[in-house]
Amino acid sequence: MYLIAGLGNPGGEYEHTRHNAGFDTVDALAEELGCRYWKNEGGALTAKTTYHGHELLLVKPQSFMNTSGGPVSKLMRAYKIAPDHLIVVHDELDIDPGTIRVKFGGGHAGHNGLRSICDKLGTRDWFRVRIGIGRPPGRKPVVDWVLSVPKNDAKDDFEHAVNQGAQAALFLIGNGLEKTQARFN
Template identity: 35%
Template sequence: MHIIVGLGNPGKKYDATRHNVGFEAIDLLAKRNNIEVKRLKHKALCGEGNIGGKKVMLVKPQTFMNLSGQSLLDIVQFYKIDPKNLIVIYDDIDVAVGSLRIREKGSSGSHNGMKSIIYQLQTDQFPRVRIGVGKPQFGDLADYVLGRFPKEEIPTMIETIERAALASEMIVTDGISLAMNRYNG
């Protein structure tokens, strides 16, 4: 089984913010694959189904971003999942708006949700799909990631979230190497 996790913050107040693009990718995956993500379990909204004939669980942690690792540790331990079968989708300020970066493993960078996951799981050996949201030119970083996209960036971000969902499906069905070759950039 693969676990695909989208990072974000729970609550209407955070809908459509830069920090919640991971949740949006999970919503799109759920819609594309007829999976209901509404069962509250392991401090997360979860839904089980299939992608390309392979069993998956879609996850939206409800712990708030900085504590995402608590939810994932529960899931990984409960299902005895190899971290290589965990895919984390999240926003990244170090990637240009509209770009994707898919990696097999790696550090958390400046992302507090990823820091929490790596700390709780005690490994960084799992795939991730980073959705570029860009850096603020000025102002507070927290305000920036908790802010919404300007009107002119919305079409680009809709397309990028769709590519993130497609890349995640490809990781499940065809492996990460093919997904990196097709979707990085």
């Protein structure tokens, strides 16, 4: 079984913001895979499905970004999922809008959702699908940037990256890291 966790903040005021790229990507996966039923368990909304013979647990932690590690670690224990079967989808300031990057392991680069997962799991060795949102223009504060909804061309770039992220997560499960990086990075 693979656990695919999309990071974001619960609540209508955060819907489709840059910081909720992970939620939007998991929603795109759920739609593609025909998931209609979401269950509230372990502090997250979850949906179970299969993809090419692999069981998938789609997860949207409901504890807010900075404490995402609690629900993710709780569900990993409950379902006996090893860190090398965890795929975390999140927004990334240091990647251009409209693009994604896939990697295994690494630090948290100041991303509090990733920091929380690292702390709760006691390891940094899991897959990441990083959705590029770019840096804010001018002197706009980062917090205002990540909590804003992209408009016009930026919205198209964001939606493209979300859809690419969903495809990359599935491709990763079936084809491994090297082939996924060659195709999507």
